[in-house]
Amino acid sequence: MTIDIYDIITRLLFASFAGVAIGLERQLKGHPIGMRTNALVCVSSAAVMVLSQLMTASSYTQYGVVNDPRLAAQVITGIGFLGAGTIMHSDSNVKGLTTAASLWSVGCIGLIIGAGFYQLAIVVTVIVFAVLLVMNSISNFLQRKIQHRHIALAVRPELDIFLDVITHLKDCGVNIDRAMAQIDTDGPDKKANIEFSVRGIKQAQKIIKSLENIDGILNIRYNS
Numbered sequence: 005m006t007i008d009i010y011d012i013i014t015r016l017l018f019a020s021f022a023g024v025a026i027g028l029e030r031q032l033k034g035h036p037i038g039m040r041t042n043a044l045v046c047v048s049s050a051a052v053m054v055l056s057q058l059m060t061a062s063s064y065t066q067y068g069v070v071n072d073p074r075l076a077a078q079v080i081t082g083i084g085f086l087g088a089g090t091i092m093h094s095d096s097n098v099k100g101l102t103t104a105a106s107l108w109s110v111g112c113i114g115l116i117i118g119a120g121f122y123q124l125a126i127v128v129t130v131i132v133f134a135v136l137l138v139m140n141s142i143s144n145f146l147q148r149k150i151q152h153r154h155i156a157l158a159v160r161p162e163l164d165i166f167l168d169v170i171t172h173l174k175d176c177g178v179n180i181d182r183a184m185a186q187i188d189t190d191g192p193d194k195k196a197n198i199e200f201s202v203r204g205i206k207q208a209q210k211i212i213k214s215l216e217n218i219d220g221i222l223n224i225r226y227n228s
Contacts, residue, residue: 007061011120012054019050019117022129023110029136035103045083045107046114052079053118076115083111106136152201153208157215158223159196165220166196172218176211178202195222 023046024039031038056075088104109132116125159169170185184199202208208226215221 007054007057007120015050015054015117015120016047018122018125019114020047022046022113022117022125025129026106026110026113026132026136029133030103030106037103037107042107042110046110046117049079049083049111049114050118052076053115057119079111079115080108083108102136106132152203153205153226154199154201155208155212155224155226157198157221157225159198160220160222161194161196162220166198169198169215169218169221172214173198173200173211176214177207178211 020043023043026046027037027039027042030042052075059075109128113125113128113132116128157169159166166185178200185196202211212224212226215224
């Protein structure tokens with residue numbers, strides 16, 4: 005199999021365009037890995053795939069055997085390490101997984117283009133781009149539905165009021181065992197603090213609305 009220079013240039017330009025297209029979506033959303041990084045990964049992956057094909061063809065021409073250097077597998081492994089550097093972990097969540105996955109996808113697209121399968125590359129690029137755009141809205145919608153909302157109450161320090169609030173929260177389905185409750189009787193601002201989490205903004209709003217009718221609650225705070 006021979007690949008002329010014009011075919012190589014076409015593949016590399018196509019790969020750079022695919023990388024820029026996907027990287028643009030990431031960059032517009034403020035992610036650190038944007039057009040330049042995705043373009044470099046995609047065109048480099050394409051170049052390695054072209055090199056792999058040239059080396060395979062050269063081994064057959066010179067020695068009469070097909071010797072695949074398996075460079076594509078090394079590219080996938082290398083991109084995995086690169087993507088791992090974009091993932092940030094904290095106590096509450098993990099960020100950067102989508103960026104890492106998109107970077108890995110760009111590397112795969114580059115390998116497909118480098119192999120000369122243009123139609124497959126176009127289909128994969130369109131699907132990846134659509135997933136990043138369309139699924140982001142769906143994911144955000146679902147996240148708002150299931151995300152835990154933290155609610156903090158300031159209650160008058162009387163024991164009967166404190167117990168009434170705890171009982172009311174338990175009736176509303178709040179896991180009292182996980183709630184943090186403390187009565188502060190020192191200082192000028194005597195109050196009891198109750199903190200808990202519920203899943204979903206609707207559940208949080210429902211509980212907060214029911215708490216507004218209870219005497220003795222001084223303040224309600226929650227992350228919306």
